Amino acid sequence: MTRRDFFGLTWRVLTAFTAGQAACIGLRFLASRKAEGSFGEVLIAGLSGDFPLETVTPFEQARFFLIRFADGGFLALSSTCPHLACVVGWDTARRRFACPCHGSEFERDGSVVNPPAPRPLDRFAVLIENDRVKVDTRQALRRTSVTPEDLVYAPTTPPPAPGAAPATLDSTAPGQPGPGYR
Ligand code: FES
Incomplete structure (x- = not known):
């Protein structure tokens, strides 16, 4: 050679x-990330630092998305459409959840952008213990409206102080970086 x-x-x-x-x-x-546990249990999604700000992380087997907002808040949304129970997906380009069956669309906080979905995406309770982000998929929590109280914060990430500008759930708020999709 x-x-x-x-x-x-x-x-x-x-x-x-x-x-x-x-x-x-x-x-x-x-x-899609794998959680420790399966749907119908309290799952360990990961450490809080595993989820950068402004990201939407799918957990397909466990049927939820874990969203981390710009202020550090966590929200776990069911991937089951509240119309007729199809599975919604995250549309990265449009920065929305979209249902392939009848066209419903939802903001990152789960609020309805386009019907026929009759209500926001259900959420699952999020617990943060010892920096572990846990999602309780035993019961989907129905919502008639979306509020900042739906977000959960790690102890090291305090919620906004009283009187401060409210944490926005609006994915289109100016000045915020676009969400990632892991
Ligand atoms: S099942 Fe999602 S819009 Fe009908």
Whole structure:
């Protein structure tokens, strides 16, 4: 093998290895997260630091999305459409949840943007213990309206002080970075 052949082969091996690594990282980025536990239980979604601000993280098997808002608040939304129970998805481009069956759309806080959904997306209770974010999927909590009290904060992330500007649940608020989708 000539010196030129050796370097050519080395270059090809390194390129293939790098491409493989990039593909793995990309797949991990796109994949739904796995929770410890299953639907119908209290699941451990992860540590609070696992969820960057302004992200929507799907837990497909457990049938919910974990949303982290710009102020650090957590919200777990059921992926079951309140119209006729199809599974909603997150539309990254439109920054909305969308139902493929009859076109209902929802904001990141679950409020209805487009009917026929008769009410906001149900939520699941979120508990944060020892920095672990837990989601109680034993019971979906129906909502007739959406309020900032639906958000849960890690002890190290205090809610906004009284009198401060209210935490926005509006995904289109100016000045906020766009949400990620992991
Ligand atoms: S089931 Fe979602 S809009 Fe009908």
